[in-house]
Amino acid sequence: MVQQMKNPPAYGVTSVDHALRLAVILQVEGPLTVSTAAERLGVARSTAHRLLSTLVYRDFAVQDDDRSYRAGPVLEVAATAHSGIGVIRAAALGPMRTLVDTLDETVNLSVRTGRTIRFIASVESTQTLRVGSREGMVLPAHQSTGGLVMLAALTDEQLIALYDAAPPTERVDLTKLRRELRAVRRSGVAINRERTERGLIAVGRAITNAQGETVAAVSVSMPRARYSPARVERITPALTTAAQNISAAL
Numbered sequence: 001m002v003q004q005m006k007n008p009p010a011y012g013v014t015s016v017d018h019a020l021r022l023a024v025i026l027q028v029e030g031p032l033t034v035s036t037a038a039e040r041l042g043v044a045r046s047t048a049h050r051l052l053s054t055l056v057y058r059d060f061a062v063q064d065d066d067r068s069y070r071a072g073p074v075l076e077v078a079a080t081a082h083s084g085i086g087v088i089r090a091a092a093l094g095p096m097r098t099l100v101d102t103l104d105e106t107v108n109l110s111v112r113t114g115r116t117i118r119f120i121a122s123v124e125s126t127q128t129l130r131v132g133s134r135e136g137m138v139l140p141a142h143q144s145t146g147g148l149v150m151l152a153a154l155t156d157e158q159l160i161a162l163y164d165a166a167p168p169t170e171r172v173d174l175t176k177l178r179r180e181l182r183a184v185r186r187s188g189v190a191i192n193r194e195r196t197e198r199g200l201i202a203v204g205r206a207i208t209n210a211q212g213e214t215v216a217a218v219s220v221s222m223p224r225a226r227y228s229p230a231r232v233e234r235i236t237p238a239l240t241t242a243a244q245n246i247s248a249a250l
Contacts, residue, residue: 018043019051023060023075024136028120029086031070085111088207088216089121091249095242096123096218102238105222106131108202110146111215115162115170117147120216131200131221139196142172145204146217148190152181153206153214189236190217194224201227203235205243209250218243 018041025032025040032040038048052069055061059072089109096107100123109121117140122133141147151159156178163172184190192202204219220235 015051018047019055021136022048022051022055023071026055026061026069026071027075028118028136029089031064031068033068037069084215085120088246088250092121092207092216092218092246093123095245095249096121098245099123099218099220099238099242100125103220103235105220105226105235106133107242108134108146108219108221109207110144110150110217110219112141112147112150112217115141115166117141117144117150117217119146125222129223129225131202131223134221140170142177143192143196145190145192145202145219145221148180148184148192149204149206149217149219150214151177152184152190154181189239190219191232192219193227199224203232203239205239207243207250208247215250216246218246 021041022032022037025037034045034049034052037052038045041048041051043051052061052063056063056069056072059074061069062072063069088111092109096109099107104125104127106125107123108119110117110119116138119134119137122135124130124133139147141151154162159178159181160174163170163174163177166172188205190204192200192204194200200221201224202219202221204217206214207216207218209215218239220239222231
């Protein structure tokens with residue numbers, strides 16, 4: 001189902017939002033210190049310490065002997081993925097900020113796990129009307145820009161195996177999906193025209209590692225009001241440069 005474009009709630013509880021963001025960081029990236037947490041959230045060290053202490057109290061986090069914090073038993077953690085995700089994120093943030101400076105649209109970084117993608121970083125536009133941060137969100141891969149980019153890297157056999165194993169509620173029209181993925185392979189970009197959220201348009205490109213394998217996707221997201229095919233043509237070269245720079249850093 002297509003949803004309305006997500007934006008922060010008008011009366012959101014900041015402390016809750018900060019705690020949830022920290023939980024996501026611990027889950028997808030691994031251990032962090034109080035200083036790192038404060039920097040990521042843009043808060044004082046004392047605030048970050050209180051947030052992390054609360055997560056420890058509720059078993060969302062555990063403090064190690066070196067005083068760093070890691071995900072606790074409440075979170076289902078894929079421990080082997082931490083270092084890889086951290087490396088990708090570190091390599092991407094600089095080019096993502098440059099891309100935002102160039103286009104003044106929000107830029108997202110995502111990775112795929114099975115039939116879903118998770119946003120592991122966002123750099124927001126400075127414009128008043130903008131797409132908000134998607135960091136931490138999880139979406140079906142076949143409905144999202146980054147997901148289409150990463151699914152396009154699979155062979156037909158891998159794609160069929162992936163969705164044949166899906167429960168009935170997650171089945172897709174494979175004929176239609178394969179046709180869409182062929183278009184992504186031809187152009188090198190995926191364009192999401194309000195597939196997941198009404199009012200949101202996104203353009204994405206693949207990020208590859210040293211072996212040429214697709215490991216992530218970087219995408220530019222904009223409100224529908226600023227979308228046009230001509231603008232996508234102007235965005236694509238800058239997006240391509242960002243993706244190449246991230247891939248080179250890996």
